[in-house]
Amino acid sequence: MTTDLSTVIRPIASAHGLPNAHYTDPGVHAEERAALLFDEWAGLAVAADVPEPGDARPVEFLGVPLLLLRGRDDVVRVFHNICRHRGMILVSEPRRIEGAIRCPYHSWCYAHDGRLVATPHVGGPGMNTHAGIDRDALGLVEVPSHIWRDVIFVNLNGNAAPFEEAHADLLDRWREFDSPHHHGGADSRFTLDVNTNWKLAVENYCESYHLPWVHPGLNSYSRLEDHYHIEAPGRYSGQGTYVYRQIRGEDGAVFPDFPVLSQKWDAGAEYIALYPNVLLGAQRDHAFAIILEPRGLDRTVEHVHLYYASPETDEALRAQNTAQWKLVFEEDVSVVEGMQKGRHTPGFDGGRFSPVMDGPTHLFHAWVAGKIAAHRQRAVAAE
Amino acid sequence: MNGLDARMRAAHEVGDGPALVALYQEAAETAQSDMACGFFLTHAFVHALESGDARADDLKARLRGMGRI
Numbered sequence: 001m002t003t004d005l006s007t008v009i010r011p012i013a014s015a016h017g018l019p020n021a022h023y024t025d026p027g028v029h030a031e032e033r034a035a036l037l038f039d040e041w042a043g044l045a046v047a048a049d050v051p052e053p054g055d056a057r058p059v060e061f062l063g064v065p066l067l068l069l070r071g072r073d074d075v076v077r078v079f080h081n082i083c084r085h086r087g088m089i090l091v092s093e094p095r096r097i098e099g100a101i102r103c104p105y106h107s108w109c110y111a112h113d114g115r116l117v118a119t120p121h122v123g124g125p126g127m128n129t130h131a132g133i134d135r136d137a138l139g140l141v142e143v144p145s146h147i148w149r150d151v152i153f154v155n156l157n158g159n160a161a162p163f164e165e166a167h168a169d170l171l172d173r174w175r176e177f178d179s180p181h182h183h184g185g186a187d188s189r190f191t192l193d194v195n196t197n198w199k200l201a202v203e204n205y206c207e208s209y210h211l212p213w214v215h216p217g218l219n220s221y222s223r224l225e226d227h228y229h230i231e232a233p234g235r236y237s238g239q240g241t242y243v244y245r246q247i248r249g250e251d252g253a254v255f256p257d258f259p260v261l262s263q264k265w266d267a268g269a270e271y272i273a274l275y276p277n278v279l280l281g282a283q284r285d286h287a288f289a290i291i292l293e294p295r296g297l298d299r300t301v302e303h304v305h306l307y308y309a310s311p312e313t314d315e316a317l318r319a320q321n322t323a324q325w326k327l328v329f330e331e332d333v334s335v336v337e338g339m340q341k342g343r344h345t346p347g348f349d350g351g352r353f354s355p356v357m358d359g360p361t362h363l364f365h366a367w368v369a370g371k372i373a374a375h376r377q378r379a380v381a382a383e
Numbered sequence: 384m385n386g387l388d389a390r391m392r393a394a395h396e397v398g399d400g401p402a403l404v405a406l407y408q409e410a411a412e413t414a415q416s417d418m419a420c421g422f423f424l425t426h427a428f429v430h431a432l433e434s435g436d437a438r439a440d441d442l443k444a445r446l447r448g449m450g451r452i
């Protein structure tokens with residue numbers, strides 16, 4: 001199905017949202033998988049998922065089997081999780097690789113950095129070499145990856161500009177936070193399994209319009225007028241606040257601040273959706289990253305991770321913080337699931353935007369429309 | 384060899400890499416042909432590689448000396 005995106009890219013005052021098919025049609029979902037997720041720097045996991053050298057974790061991303069592996073050199077790499085011989089899955093459970101990765105089928109072996117280091121019996125019984133098998137050319141296929149704020153971004157199709165180039169302005173915007181971010185550990189991660197298309201989670205996250213209604217707990221100290229839009233056409237959008245309030249324990253204790261922050265962050269915080277699928281929060285005393293894992297057209301798993309300025313933080317305060325954010329993100333579930341159900345209404349025109357309040361969401365829609373249009377043009381040119 | 388077979392099966396059962404290295408080396412020492420020796424040394428080498436066992440280097444050198452790697 002080819003959707004009409006002309007109304008989406010209009011100026012916001014007359015624009016419509018993305019057509020229903022972008023949330024309900026398998027063909028459009030397949031287009032988006034290629035154009036929005038595989039052609040771009042998509043969030044896959046976090047480096048904290050493989051904390052020690054040798055740690056390997058299989059991850060499936062939109063049906064593609066991938067392998068996160070922290071090498072002995074402490075470098076985190078992402079590989080296709082298949083053997084170069086018969087395409088067998090190499091690692092099926094998270095585990096520590098002590099030596100080489102041995103394929104469970106014919107035992108071809110790979111080093112931590114992906115090099116093919118053994119091809120047993122490839123030239124016949126007990127003959128482990130053959131002129132036709134060039135081991136140097138048959139290492140694991142590495143996927144371009146980049147780690148920022150502990151998030152492992154991957155460009156599955158290998159065709160995006162380098163991450164630092166593609167996201168130079170956001171890296172610059174949050175340069176003050178370039179100090180180490182320490183994952184809070186097992187009590188600072190949780191997932192939400194949501195019956196919605198992944199884009200609706202982005203759309204909801206990047207605007208502040210819904211805050212007083214969906215998160216009424218904010219109204220006592222953080223009103224709508226305390227927020228501002230963050231708008232970077234074609235790259236990211238979100239919202240910021242001027243009245244960030246640090247979480248405090250019963251004894252008044254707070255988390256330590258990230259070092260050398262300017263005054264802006266005393267009471268400021270920013271929440272940005274980095275297209276396509278990573279939702280980030282930057283605050284003086286902690287940060288978070290949410291990786292949206294599309295499990296299908298109408299199902300998304302939100303992987304939430306919380307980070308601190310110090311590797312040692314108070315356990316009870318961390319638990320309190322995790323619980324607070326979990327409550328906030330759970331409050332959003334009913335609206336993103338409700339919008340997903342709503343997209344099955346015949347004739348829905350994509351909806352209209354508030355010209356004043358919905359700028360960040362419209363920017364995301366316009367980005368989707370632009371990427372899909374370019375993808376379709378390339379497909380036509382290739383015919 | 385029957386006793387060795389049983390020990391190999393037991394080591395495979397529990398995925399005991401270091402034991403498998405030793406057992407396949409042992410099998411190689413009593414192999415009746417160069418090919419069989421190469422076969423068992425190959426297995427010893429692979430299990431040494433997988434478990435990060437230091438014996439992998441010697442096994443590799445030995446296989447190389449036999450023109451098998």
